Amino acid sequence: MEKDHEQLLQASTELTNHSLGYVKSMAVRCAARLGIGDAIHRSGGRASLADLHAALSLHPTKLAFLRRVIRVFVTTGLFAQDDDEDDNGGCYYRLTPMSSLLVTKTGDDDSSSSSSSLLPFVLLMVSPMCETAAMGMIEWLKSGGEEKTPFEMVYGAAFWSSCGRSPELGASFNDAMAADSAFIVDAGHVFDNINSLVDVAGGVGGAARAVAAAFPHIKCTVLDLPQVVDSIAAADHGDDVVQFVAGDMMDFIPKADALLLKFVLHDWSDKDCIRILKRCKEAIPSRDAGGKIIIIDIVMGSSSQAMCHGTQQLFDLIIAVLTPGKERDEKEWWKIFKEAGFTKYKISPVLGTRSIIEVFP
Numbered sequence: 001m002e003k004d005h006e007q008l009l010q011a012s013t014e015l016t017n018h019s020l021g022y023v024k025s026m027a028v029r030c031a032a033r034l035g036i037g038d039a040i041h042r043s044g045g046r047a048s049l050a051d052l053h054a055a056l057s058l059h060p061t062k063l064a065f066l067r068r069v070i071r072v073f074v075t076t077g078l079f080a081q082d083d084d085e086d087d088n089g090g091c092y093y094r095l096t097p098m099s100s101l102l103v104t105k106t107g108d109d110d111s112s113s114s115s116s117s118l119l120p121f122v123l124l125m126v127s128p129m130c131e132t133a134a135m136g137m138i139e140w141l142k143s144g145g146e147e148k149t150p151f152e153m154v155y156g157a158a159f160w161s162s163c164g165r166s167p168e169l170g171a172s173f174n175d176a177m178a179a180d181s182a183f184i185v186d187a188g189h190v191f192d193n194i195n196s197l198v199d200v201a202g203g204v205g206g207a208a209r210a211v212a213a214a215f216p217h218i219k220c221t222v223l224d225l226p227q228v229v230d231s232i233a234a235a236d237h238g239d240d241v242v243q244f245v246a247g248d249m250m251d252f253i254p255k256a257d258a259l260l261l262k263f264v265l266h267d268w269s270d271k272d273c274i275r276i277l278k279r280c281k282e283a284i285p286s287r288d289a290g291g292k293i294i295i296i297d298i299v300m301g302s303s304s305q306a307m308c309h310g311t312q313q314l315f316d317l318i319i320a321v322l323t324p325g326k327e328r329d330e331k332e333w334w335k336i337f338k339e340a341g342f343t344k345y346k347i348s349p350v351l352g353t354r355s356i357i358e359v360f361p
């Protein structure tokens with residue numbers, strides 16, 4: 001009986017914690033929007049509560065509340081707390097590897113421990129727009145019409161057309177997607193023996209620029225919708241680093257030794273993925289001549305680590321909220337590769353939640 005009672009209390013604690021998950025998410029939004037990471041970074045990597053309160057220009061009455069917000073972050077590992085205190089009994093806080101990813105990067109800034117800022121990506125994930133769309137899940141589950149996403153039901157338009165219609169949403173989405181581009185060159189071996197690369201649906205060219213900087217001999221081209229290509233400053237068009245081509249990947253993909261599809265196929269149904277992959281196959285040389293596509297996406301179950309696996313599952317849900325796509329396991333990936341006419345693939349689970357999948361004709 002006592003054991004049952006203990007189990008009940010534990011279950012109640014866990015359920016309450018999950019129910020308040022959004023508060024954690026909103027606290028992350030608060031840290032990201034206020035720039036707590038930048039404030040600690042500017043103070044040399046360590047700041048007291050009073051320093052932060054002043055640096056963030058918060059109302060004088062909110063000092064104690066700031067401490068309560070940061071306490072949540074210390075528990076979740078977003079920031080670290082030192083043992084010593086300032087003269088007023090306030091704690092000192094430091095960046096952790098996680099919050100280093102929230103520090104804004106400037107072109108000449110290499111003093112932070114992270115190689116890239118995920119701030120724009122985090123801001124998109126915790127945006128009221130994504131949250132409101134996710135709230136539409138219940139109605140969507142009850143309704144038919146597979147083509148419509150919860151996003152479409154809530155906002156009356158598909159995600160991509162909404163990005164096209166709202167320059168603000170489009171820009172924040174493009175920045176979010178480009179934010180993690182620095183990570184991909186860590187897996188540099190997949191770019192060996194390539195002289196030309198098309199980044200299919202490559203957004204504003206973050207990944208293509210990272211590849212071009214790391215492998216200057218590779219001629220990099222980005223294909224994306226006119227609404228995205230047109231949004232890039234005129235100075236970027238046709239520069240020596242990356243070429244931009246406006247078009248629809250469903251219809252045509254420029255030819256290259258290899259194609260990159262980063263965070264693209266998970267946005268689409270199997271039927272659309274097969275169509276895109278067929279266009280890809282037409283654009284590359286044979287396997288003997290070195291043709292391949294490089295996919296960067298989640299392979300569900302690629303990691304047995306609970307945090308990684310759980311994050312993949314959450315990503316699968318937000319993808320379903322925003323797009324008609326899904327995260328796929330290895331069997332599901334192989335099925336669409338085969339149906340598009342590819343004969344071989346190799347998965348390298350080297351990018352945290354995501355994998356690099358090389359697919360050969």
Ligand SMILES: C[S@@+](CC[C@H](N)C(=O)[O-])C[C@H]1O[C@@H](n2cnc3c(N)ncnc32)[C@H](O)[C@@H]1O
Binds near residue numbers: 206
């Ligand atoms: C999730 S984003 C990925 C962007 C980029 N690959 C990255 O990771 O930074 C998907 C991209 O697909 C583009 N897109 C959507 N439909 C497209 C189409 N039919 N043809 C070409 N690009 C398309 C969007 O404009 C967007 O830039």
